[in-house]
Amino acid sequence: MVAALTTTILLIYFFLLFTAVFWLLIWFENRKLVFKDPKPKKLKPLTIVIPAYNEEKTIASSIDSCLNLTYPKGRLKIIVVNDGSTDGTRKVCERYAKRGKIKLLNQKNQGKAAAINNALKYITTPYMACLDADSFFEKDALPHILGYLDDPEVAASIPSIKITRHKTFAERLQWVEYLFSIYLRKLMSFIDALYVIPGPGSVYKTEVIKKVGGFDTSSLTEDMEIAFKVQDLGYRIENTLNAYVHTVAPPRMRQLMKQRLRWYIGYFETIKKHKHFILNKKFQNLGLFLLPINFVFIAAIFLIVFIALYQFLNGLWKAFLTLRAANYDLLSFIEPPDLSTFLFGIDVMSVFLIISTFLAIVVIYLSIRMSGEPTDLRGKGKHYLLYFLFYFPILSIFWIMSTLYAISRREWKWRGESLR
Amino acid sequence: MEMARREFKVRRMVAVFIITLIVFSTGILLGTLISTGKISFLSQELEEARSSVEGMELQFLIADTVGPEASCTYLSKQSEIVGVQADALGEKLALAEEAGKFGPTFTTVKQAYTNLLIQDWLIFNRLKKTCNTNQTLILYFYNNQNCEHCHEQGAVLTYLKKKMGGQLLIFPIDVGLDTPIVNLLLDIYDVREYPTVVINDKISTGFISATELQKKIEGAGSSA
Numbered sequence: 001m002v003a004a005l006t007t008t009i010l011l012i013y014f015f016l017l018f019t020a021v022f023w024l025l026i027w028f029e030n031r032k033l034v035f036k037d038p039k040p041k042k043l044k045p046l047t048i049v050i051p052a053y054n055e056e057k058t059i060a061s062s063i064d065s066c067l068n069l070t071y072p073k074g075r076l077k078i079i080v081v082n083d084g085s086t087d088g089t090r091k092v093c094e095r096y097a098k099r100g101k102i103k104l105l106n107q108k109n110q111g112k113a114a115a116i117n118n119a120l121k122y123i124t125t126p127y128m129a130c131l132d133a134d135s136f137f138e139k140d141a142l143p144h145i146l147g148y149l150d151d152p153e154v155a156a157s158i159p160s161i162k163i164t165r166h167k168t169f170a171e172r173l174q175w176v177e178y179l180f181s182i183y184l185r186k187l188m189s190f191i192d193a194l195y196v197i198p199g200p201g202s203v204y205k206t207e208v209i210k211k212v213g214g215f216d217t218s219s220l221t222e223d224m225e226i227a228f229k230v231q232d233l234g235y236r237i238e239n240t241l242n243a244y245v246h247t248v249a250p251p252r253m254r255q256l257m258k259q260r261l262r263w264y265i266g267y268f269e270t271i272k273k274h275k276h277f278i279l280n281k282k283f284q285n286l287g288l289f290l291l292p293i294n295f296v297f298i299a300a301i302f303l304i305v306f307i308a309l310y311q312f313l314n315g316l317w318k319a320f321l322t323l324r325a326a327n328y329d330l331l332s333f334i335e336p337p338d339l340s341t342f343l344f345g346i347d348v349m350s351v352f353l354i355i356s357t358f359l360a361i362v363v364i365y366l367s368i369r370m371s372g373e374p375t376d377l378r379g380k381g382k383h384y385l386l387y388f389l390f391y392f393p394i395l396s397i398f399w400i401m402s403t404l405y406a407i408s409r410r411e412w413k414w415r416g417e418s419l420r
Numbered sequence: 421m422e423m424a425r426r427e428f429k430v431r432r433m434v435a436v437f438i439i440t441l442i443v444f445s446t447g448i449l450l451g452t453l454i455s456t457g458k459i460s461f462l463s464q465e466l467e468e469a470r471s472s473v474e475g476m477e478l479q480f481l482i483a484d485t486v487g488p489e490a491s492c493t494y495l496s497k498q499s500e501i502v503g504v505q506a507d508a509l510g511e512k513l514a515l516a517e518e519a520g521k522f523g524p525t526f527t528t529v530k531q532a533y534t535n536l537l538i539q540d541w542l543i544f545n546r547l548k549k550t551c552n553t554n555q556t557l558i559l560y561f562y563n564n565q566n567c568e569h570c571h572e573q574g575a576v577l578t579y580l581k582k583k584m585g586g587q588l589l590i591f592p593i594d595v596g597l598d599t600p601i602v603n604l605l606l607d608i609y610d611v612r613e614y615p616t617v618v619i620n621d622k623i624s625t626g627f628i629s630a631t632e633l634q635k636k637i638e639g640a641g642s643s644a
Contacts, residue, residue, distance in 0.1 A: 018440045192426030284426040325572040326579035327630050344512045347519035348451025355447055
């Protein structure tokens with residue numbers, strides 16, 4: 001029993017080590033190209049679509065930041081789609097529409113995908129981008145993103161995504177997570193293994209989006225779904241580290257849970273819909289490596305959580321028995337720490353822990369560098385600490401919940417409370 | 421050129437696998453080295469502990485000829501050292517066993533340690549008779565498999581040891597070691613169940629709580 005447990009732990013460890021080494025090797029192979037983007041031959045006309053549902057507080061600044069973007073005059077168009085807002089969003093937008101700054105579309109509340117599809121009918125520009133009402137591009141972002149679209153095989157180009165607010169516990173965890181995503185996303189683009197074109201900030205070729213019939217309104221994660229659709233037609237997805245879009249992340253655990261459940265259940269949904277990708281030679285790295293690996297990852301998460309829970313409960317039970325045996329005399333357990341006895345507790349597992357910690361630091365360091373963050377951890381030390389301590393346990397729980405949900409085949413309806 | 425990027429390169433996978441294997445093996449190797457280091461260290465401490473006990477045995481031989489009075493002070497002092505050494509060894513050995521699921525096993529060291537404990541027990545018994553010391557000696561037979569209450573019994577003994585200090589000496593015998601001398605002891609005391617505790621020669625089978633055990637110890641002390 002103990003032998004089986006140890007073997008399982010070692011196998012999982014080997015697997016996780018393998019994936020970490022894999023990405024580090026990809027980084028190493030491409031380390032000189034990481035910040036190189038092709039220069040766009042021409043800054044073609046581009047439409048930014050902003051779907052909005054009850055965003056009266058942020059929509060104005062969102063539109064303003066778009067109007068301020070560095071782009072040739074007359075080539076940037078903005079379409080705001082009011083998705084049946086019940087607050088003052090419509091009024092705010094009409095002010096801009098009256099001055100000819102934006103085109104406003106009003107529709108009944110149908111969700112983000114439907115809103116974008118609605119706008120699609122009116123887009124005449126070769127390029128289009130989507131932005132959430134609380135997200136914004138950095139002023140000079142667009143030219144860096146667009147260079148990749150010159151290649152006829154490329155359907156979409158993604159910038160680096162960061163979050164603006166990082167005060168709450170959940171926000172701090174996500175702030176670091178988004179940095180890690182920047183690292184991973186760039187590396188995935190090097191081997192053409194991306195499977196999400198994130199909503200805020202991605203720029204698409206309008207004709208391709210129209211070709212695949214727009215966004216899937218029945219999907220929980222239409223931004224993942226569209227990534228599969230365009231790659232199914234043979235297109236590529238690219239990524240730049242030199243352009244930033246800033247978005248807002250759920251500030252409370254409860255909202256984070258809802259978001260992640262939607263994302264992860266959406267992942268299973270999308271995979272199910274496009275299951276022909278898996279182990280399909282046509283999709284090489286994505287089909288033969290990344291998607292299958294994700295399944296192993298999920299299984300590993302289940303095992304790790306199960307083992308950790310078992311060890312924890314076992315330890316708790318043993319501690320209780322020990323306490324009871326000592327007639328509940330807590331004072332008898334207070335002992336001065338002894339170095340030599342501590343050293344005797346060190347073993348293979350401790351060595352592996354040290355190796356993992358070292359690798360984790362390397363990865364986070366690379367993530368920090370690739371995100372343009374200061375490596376002196378200025379003011380963000382707490383964020384990294386919280387991330388190291390809590391991120392994996394919390395996210396593992398969300399993954400387990402989502403997997404169980406997906407397996408149970410229950411229909412999970414997304415109530416359009418907000419477009420996120 | 422661009423399409424080559426998406427190519428699933430088997431050579432790359434092999435390279436990653438080899439690198440991972442190297443890192444992984446390094447970890448295992450380091451762990452094994454650490455275990456070997458622990459065994460060396462424990463063996464050395466065992467040697468020191470053994471020579472302390474031998475010192476006492478020599479002193480008993482002298483006491484046989486010359487008479488106990490002169491020797492008893494020395495012997496009592498020595499016995500404290502012997503006790504401390506055995507306890508320290510036991511703790512480290514337990515930790516090492518707990519942590520070290522890999523590499524060389526600690527069985528040999530544990531067997532030597534158990535022999536030492538039995539030697540200590542015999543010496544302390546002799547000390548009681550010769551110098552009339554007031555200590556209670558507890559032989560504790562336990563098993564790592566198949567013994568429901570052994571963990572608790574161990575905790576009880578540790579607790580009492582802390583509470584009663586030098587008056588209580590505990591000699592834990594892991595019967596899983598299956599050495600001739602351990603089997604001999606099991607025969608002598610007719611041990612069938614685990615945990616079994618022998619308090620100054622009085623056997624008590626099955627789990628015994630701290631309060632119960634303390635009563636028996638105090639009772640055994642007064643009747644001795």
